[in-house]
Amino acid sequence: MGRAGRVACIGLPYLFTIGSLVALIFAGIGSTDEDSSTLNKIYFMRADLSNVTAAEASNFGDRLLNLTSNAMNNATEELAAAIEEAEKASELRDFYDVGLFGYCEGEKKGSTFDVDFCSKPVGSFWFNPLVVWHLNVSGVHDLFPSHLQSNLKTYQKVSHWMFVAYVLAFATLVVQLLVGISAIFSRIGSIFTTIVSAVATGFLIAANITSTVLFATLVGVFNSSLKEYGVKSSLGANAFAASWLALALSLVSTFFWLFSSCCCSGRTEARRSPVQGSYEKVDFGNGGAASHHGHTSAPAPTFTNTNTAYEPYRHQG
Template sequence: MRLFSRRKPATPATTPDLTKDQIKRATRTRKVFSLLTSIFLLITTVFLILVEIGGTHKSGAIRNWFFLKLDLSHIVPTSVPNFALINTIAQTIGLHDFYQVGLWGFCEGYKGVGVTYCSKPETLYWFNPVQILKNELLSGAVITLPTDINDILDLIKIASQVMFGLFLTSNVLSFVLAFITPLSVFSRWASFAIAILVFLNALFCTTASIIATVMFVIFRNVIGSVQELNLSAQIGTKMFAFMWVASAFSIFAWLIQTGLCCCCASRRDVRTGRKRGSEKAYGMDGATGGVVGREGVAAEGDRDRVPEKPARRRFRSSKGT
């Protein structure tokens, strides 16, 4: 009778004991993209700061950064006799030539002189042209604004306050996340959690930009459609460029961070053997194709190779011999 020994189960190949330098080199691509995400978030922060400080001071380039510029310098149409004289009189009753709207307040001034005054920064500020013009007029002076402007004041208040909160939240999130995103190089779970925050940041910034664009474009069109008064409004191209550049870079940061959830090996992946990362990180033995471990000994073959089956050993029974 022949007896056969039980075959030992094949042991899975183990990942070579890599050094810290090898792990860092294997995850260098992931590190580059995480740092790129941080740079994009810092750019978002810078441009959101420009949006925040626009129209808060009457000197320097800041005074020319605004969402909307309301022009009252020709409030009386040219078809009215002595319109130039009447416009001059309009200044004497307290009206300024223009009013500029920022995130924290407004600025006012005269043509040929520039901005002469900016309001004190106010949290959750919203531009109320009716209230501002009433406060600007001297005692006893009255000016009637179109009813269309009065009808959208409530909408302007809500939209302005939501826009203010979203811009401020996105600014803080962008700054904090710029220093947190490099942690995604260690684990995919960290990348996933950070990606959620980066997505919320992009959502807040882009939503605020959309609200500002829609609100001030509608405001400009309503003012320009008035026939009784020769009012005009101008969109601030610099301010709009600032907020949309910030939105674009926040979206780029989110796309890259989302990609890190499934692409590029993390340090945890390399340690556990789930992914190898960059092959340049491994010292390859040209003769055997092994990977040099911590002691400098080449591990034969690839880690995924299944070990060869051990040869069967036959034993004969002592009976009958």
């Protein structure tokens, strides 16, 4: 197989690597641009607050006040006032979509979610409901159920490592495309590319498992703790589909990179054609007569007397 065959052999895993990188990019940049209808549909979690109306906001505050003991303190009063004021001032939006680099918010019209604002993308982002919902009043955090507080702290810590895993997966996929060029010329290049591909796949596995478990847990906690206050949470199918697709394509590319390191050497075997007029072994069987392609000839003459003249053989019919 020649160089063209070698290029064709590594072309398939190269395409799978590009596909994995593109899918990962979409999973990462979801919910970062309010003007993009496509990116607005890519999010890991959605918090729907459309049922928290002005009247509900007052009940929201009253319910949270009842979570404390009979004694009323300044923090609970501030909480009730903050919720009511946030709703009346339209600071509490109908929904919030959480992505890898930030969040988007907007208004719900019937069954349609219209995004009109997205936060500035930042690294190691985590969604803090107290800040985003404008409830960051002193002491308000303590009014949330204990398991919600605990899970928010866990979410804040784990989200950092999830972000790192996604970034490392992206970086190794880019390196894989660069190293993959060397695979055109030799199997050694394919071996190095396979190693990089395996590392990228490992980071993608870690990122996908972490994000899936993290947001599934967070949605469950939000629904169990805040649903009675009009807050409903759900997972975003598109972001997870893009992220897991990136992993699937990376797994396939790793397999084909490994295959290209075992096969498709790219070397062209030189073919030897018989040379006309080449000599072949002469068989002196049958009484010493030499045989050459079915023809016989008399054996070479022997000289008993070097002084005797030699007469060439006569042709005999």
